[in-house]
Amino acid sequence: YPKLFIYDLDGVITDTAEFHFLAWQKLAEELGISFDRQFNEQLKGINRMDSLDRILELDPSLPAFSFEEKEKLATRKNEYYLELIESVNPSHILPGIETLLKANKDSNVKIALGSASKNAPAILDKLGLTGYFDYLVDASKVEKGKPDPETFTTAADALEIAYPDCIGIEDSAAGVEAINKANMFSVGVGDAAHLSHAHYLVEDTSALIFENIIEQYQK
Numbered sequence: 172y173p174k175l176f177i178y179d180l181d182g183v184i185t186d187t188a189e190f191h192f193l194a195w196q197k198l199a200e201e202l203g204i205s206f207d208r209q210f211n212e213q214l215k216g217i218n219r220m221d222s223l224d225r226i227l228e229l230d231p232s233l234p235a236f237s238f239e240e241k242e243k244l245a246t247r248k249n250e251y252y253l254e255l256i257e258s259v260n261p262s263h264i265l266p267g268i269e270t271l272l273k274a275n276k277d278s279n280v281k282i283a284l285g286s287a288s289k290n291a292p293a294i295l296d297k298l299g300l301t302g303y304f305d306y307l308v309d310a311s312k313v314e315k316g317k318p319d320p321e322t323f324t325t326a327a328d329a330l331e332i333a334y335p336d337c338i339g340i341e342d343s344a345a346g347v348e349a350i351n352k353a354n355m356f357s358v359g360v361g362d363a364a365h366l367s368h369a370h371y372l373v374e375d376t377s378a379l380i381f382e383n384i385i386e387q388y389q390k
């Protein structure tokens with residue numbers, strides 16, 4: 172039986188991806204860079220600075236930015252993002268997630284968050300879900316972002332649980348790769364085009380059923 176579930180935030184618990192997209196798009200427009208939703212798929216699960224680097228790479232004609240300039244740009248994006256998430260509330264929890272968290276808690280299996288977002292604890296609070304979690308890993312606790320396994324191993328280490336006893340749930344290709352590299356069981360949420368490397372794949376969050384995940388893990 173597994174001992175720990177590690178949940179990604181954006182795309183699994185709530186859909187903040189749209190707000191990240193809008194905030195990055197606003198910043199990119201100010202820099203004269205255009206990018207679309209399809210490119211945004213590549214930014215899912217990628218931390219703030221790495222996301223900025225990928226966006227700047229879209230326009231090779233831009234001058235090279237110093238680290239300080241990039242920090243200012245990243246901060247500006249975050250200000251736009253914070254404005255957008257101000258109105259986040261429990262109605263923004265994705266379908267099936269609260270039922271899953273309840274079943275998870277009732278089974279005495281530990282619960283952690285594994286998010287690349289520095290805003291993760293504040294968003295969990297706005298959603299009213301903080302009480303379910305035994306441990307939170309956000310960007311402030313890790314050096315190497317997804318697809319490095321550190322986000323997931325940090326949660327397991329903090330709760331002193333062996334990696335093969337952990338299940339990670341992710342919507343991003345980078346996140347599923349991170350879970351697999353951590354030697355944990357990966358549950359992907361989304362389509363096979365991005366997530367064929369997941370050990371168990373469901374189409375959307377409403378298909379995340381606790382008993383089904385356990386059954387797949389035990390196979």
Ligand code: B16
Binds near residue numbers: 287
């Ligand atoms: P922040 P997750 C990730 O969240 C997002 O998917 C990604 O698009 C974002 O750039 C990253 O958090 C950093 O967020 O700017 O708030 O620190 O999917 O790992 O929960």
Ligand code: MG
Binds near residue numbers: 180215341343
């Ligand atoms: Mg995600």
